[in-house]
Amino acid sequence: MNKIALLTSGGDAPGMNTAIRAVVRRGIFKGLDVYGVKNGYKGLMSGHFTPMDFKSVGDILHRGGTxxxxTRCDEFKTEEGQKQAIAQMESAGISGLIVIGGDGSxxxxxxxxxxxxxxxxxxxxIDNDISGTDYTIGFDTAVNTAVDAIDKIRDTASSHERTYVIEVMGRNAGDIALxxxxxxxxxxxxxxxxxxxVDDVIDRVQRGAARGKIHSIIVVAEGVGxxxxxxxxIEERTGFETKVTILGHFQRGGSPSAYDRMMSTQMGxxxxxxxxxxxxxxMVGLKNGKLVHTPFKEALENKRTIDLDIYDLARSLSI
Structure with a gap:
């Protein structure tokens, strides 16, 4: 193997560029030619390969996005689309592909x-919903972004004696919210x-108010509703003024945290x-602080479980 290709697929995540940089520079160090594929699997099918060198990945380590x-590509999901992608890579002399993305990728x-x-x-x-690794690239940055936003919202909630519901991303996983x-x-x-x-949430809000608490913060994962x-x-049943903030794609952008940069570099x-x-x-992963690799089929078939001990801890501290 002397030529490999690299693509990013699915939603962007802080640290993807850091991983791209690591793949390109490590590949060159190992004597490989590395090609970037623009627009994910769509670019793979059209043979959109770009030679990458040290300069092409300069000054991207700190940049968010990819x-x-x-680009999502339904055509690639077909047998014909996959064969076309392989034909394009073989025609270019490429014998290996690295994919940075989530479970769909x-x-x-x-x-x-x-x-x-x-x-x-x-x-x-950012969803951290893949089996085979404790953390995914972008999760730490997304959590820090959400925490920073919640801290700022709490200032307003306290100033105006309000209850705030803050919806965070995570698709069907609750890691970011937790x-x-x-x-x-x-x-x-x-x-x-x-x-x-809802009864439990309202009870917590009312108990807090009864002991003199002037605001409440409720964090909800988008997969819940x-x-x-x-x-x-909450407002109808408590009578407390309740505001809602949806952080949305704000959480997917921004410069990756130091942890995401280190993890992305190691994984790449x-x-x-x-x-x-x-x-x-x-797939490459990180388990108990050590780099590991897990067969695709095992990673895709096994459902990642959340650490509910953290959930129980949070409940005990917010009585």
């Missing part, structure tokens, strides 16, 4: 590997994995090293 861009990489084309995945998604809510001292955290009912609906119910380099060692069909 310089390779990302890994499904595509796994299909290519099943067809005999070597592929390796790097988990890049971590951000815990670290920002939310009175209630509502996640798909351990849903509090709409924050606006919850806010309306490890993916290249695995190719050099003749390993493929796996």
């Amino acid at each position: 310089i390779l861009q990302s 890994f499904q595509g990489a796994s299909k290519l590997n099943d067809k005999g084309f070597a592929a390796i995945g790097i988990p890049g998604t 971590w951000a809510g815990t670290c920002a001292g939310a009175e209630s955290i509502i996640i798909p994995e351990a849903m509090d009912d 709409k924050g606006h609906e919850l806010g309306q119910v 380099a490890k993916a290249v090293d695995l190719f050099v060692e003749g390993v493929s069909g796996v």
Whole structure:
């Protein structure tokens, strides 16, 4: 193997550019030619390959988003689309593909590997919802962004004696809500994995008011439902003025944290090293502080579980 390609797919995440930089520079260090694929699997099918060198990844380590861009491509999900992508890579002399993305991106990489084309995945998604790794690229930055926003909202909530419902991202996983809510001292955290009912949330708000608390913060994961609906119910049943803030895509942008930069750098380099060692069909991950690799099929079939001990801790501290 002397030529590899690299693409980003799915939603962008802070740290993707850091991983791109690590793959390119580690690849060159290992004697490989590295090609970037613009616009994810769509670019792969059209043969949109760009040679990458040290200069092409200069000054991107600190930038959010992805310089390779990302576009969803339904056509690639078909047998014909996958064969077309392989034909494009083989025509360009490329013999390995590194995919940075989430579980949907890994499904595509796994299909290519099943067809005999070597592929390796790097988990890049703020949702932190991939089995085979404790943390995904972008999660730490997204949590810090959410915590910063909640801290600022708390200032206003306190000044005006209001209740705030803050909806955070995470798709069907509650990690961002759990971590951000815990670290920002939310009175209630509502996640798909351990849903509090509305009665419990309202009881917490009322108990807090009864002991003189002048504001409440409720953090809800987007996978649970709409924050606006919850806010309306709380206001109607408590009589407390309740505002709703949806952080949305604000959480996906921004410069990656130091932790995300370190993790992205390590994972990017490890993916290249695995190719050099003749390993493929796996995703790189971080378990108990150590780099590991897990077969695509195992990572995709196993559902990642959330640490409910943190949830119980947060509830005990917000009584």
